[in-house]
Amino acid sequence: MQRATSFNEALLKKYPEQVVIVLAKEESGRVNPVTIGWTMFTSHVPPMMAFSLGKQRYSIGVIRKAGEFVIAFPSEAQEKETLLFGTKSGRNTDKLAESGIATCPATVVDCLLLTDAVANFECRLAGEFKTGDHVIFAGEVVAAHVNPDSPGRLYTVGKGYIMSGISIKKA
Amino acid sequence: MQRATSFNEALLKKYPEQVVIVLAKEESGRVNPVTIGWTMFTSHVPPMMAFSLGKQRYSIGVIRKAGEFVIAFPSEAQEKETLLFGTKSGRNTDKLAESGIATCPATVVDCLLLTDAVANFECRLAGEFKTGDHVIFAGEVVAAHVNPDSPGRLYTVGKGYIMSGISIKKA
Numbered sequence: 480m481q482r483a484t485s486f487n488e489a490l491l492k493k494y495p496e497q498v499v500i501v502l503a504k505e506e507s508g509r510v511n512p513v514t515i516g517w518t519m520f521t522s523h524v525p526p527m528m529a530f531s532l533g534k535q536r537y538s539i540g541v542i543r544k545a546g547e548f549v550i551a552f553p554s555e556a557q558e559k560e561t562l563l564f565g566t567k568s569g570r571n572t573d574k575l576a577e578s579g580i581a582t583c584p585a586t587v588v589d590c591l592l593l594t595d596a597v598a599n600f601e602c603r604l605a606g607e608f609k610t611g612d613h614v615i616f617a618g619e620v621v622a623a624h625v626n627p628d629s630p631g632r633l634y635t636v637g638k639g640y641i642m643s644g645i646s647i648k649k650a
Numbered sequence: 651m652q653r654a655t656s657f658n659e660a661l662l663k664k665y666p667e668q669v670v671i672v673l674a675k676e677e678s679g680r681v682n683p684v685t686i687g688w689t690m691f692t693s694h695v696p697p698m699m700a701f702s703l704g705k706q707r708y709s710i711g712v713i714r715k716a717g718e719f720v721i722a723f724p725s726e727a728q729e730k731e732t733l734l735f736g737t738k739s740g741r742n743t744d745k746l747a748e749s750g751i752a753t754c755p756a757t758v759v760d761c762l763l764l765t766d767a768v769a770n771f772e773c774r775l776a777g778e779f780k781t782g783d784h785v786i787f788a789g790e791v792v793a794a795h796v797n798p799d800s801p802g803r804l805y806t807v808g809k810g811y812i813m814s815g816i817s818i819k820k821a
Contacts, residue, residue, distance in 0.1 A: 489796050552664075648815040
């Protein structure tokens with residue numbers, strides 16, 4: 480059965496929700512990471528991915544100016560860094576430096592990969608689309624990388640940025 | 651460490667990926683359900699959700715004509731119906747009738763809710779955005795419903811439409 484409720488209460492049914500980290504290079508040369516839960520793939524040919532970023536976020540301007548970015552899937556061992564990238568702002572923090580997270584150069588776009596992430600997708604900005612208080616950015620994937628150690632993905636599992644790895648119930 | 655690979659291999663790192671069922675009413679009065687994995691929330695104020703649908707899919711025309719739809723989160727008990735709605739086409743199948751799934755009327759838009767789903771979001775089409783071989787549809791949520799029994803969400807957990815419920819690793 481269904482019970483009518485507020486959007487905010489129904490929104491809590493979204494968990495577990497995957498998270499990604501979007502990295503883009505600033506004009507200063509510093510790379511800014513931001514954690515995002517509202518993301519999806521959006522094309523096979525050409526390969527494309529999309530994410531929604533709040534209109535007031537510092538990262539919006541960085542991504543627009545750079546015109547390219549990396550989408551990393553953090554591993555379940557990267558909870559602390561993922562939380563930091565989602566709760567601090569690049570306006571007043573060098574988030575990559577503060578986290579000490581391992582990075583390595585991207586191969587096609589001018590940016591960094593997260594060395595210990597599950598996967599990294601190098602993207603060129605393909606377009607944007609305003610949706611309420613967010614903007615959807617779509618990027619074409621121009622290079623992809625995976626972690627051969629195959630760690631599990633990190634998910635937000637409850638309100639207040641509670642994060643965890645998850646297990647599949649079916650054998 | 652990271653190893654360069656194809657997009658299609660890196661894409662396999664997306665699992666588990668949540669699935670939703672989008673329902674829209676055809677001019678004939680029949681309601682057509684389609685299962686979609688590429689979906690995200692995209693605004694708090696106003697509340698909005700988005701999903702990506704392949705350009706060739708029958709449901710594209712149905713959603714555009716209806717101008718409104720319901721996004722349901724199937725429960726882990728609805729695997730069989732979710733698979734049917736994602737692999738058969740409304741062009742030649744009355745998918746709701748074939749599945750026998752329980753439905754009840756939506757309250758604001760002219761459509762149906764899935765009675766035993768985790769949650770249902772009634773949406774008005776707010777815009778669309780072409781991305782490669784898919785189209786992103788964005789909808790404004792005008793009513794929301796949850797299942798008081800709180801079943802778990804259903805996820806795709808591997809290639810070939812393997813679906814399962816999931817568990818949180820952290821206590």
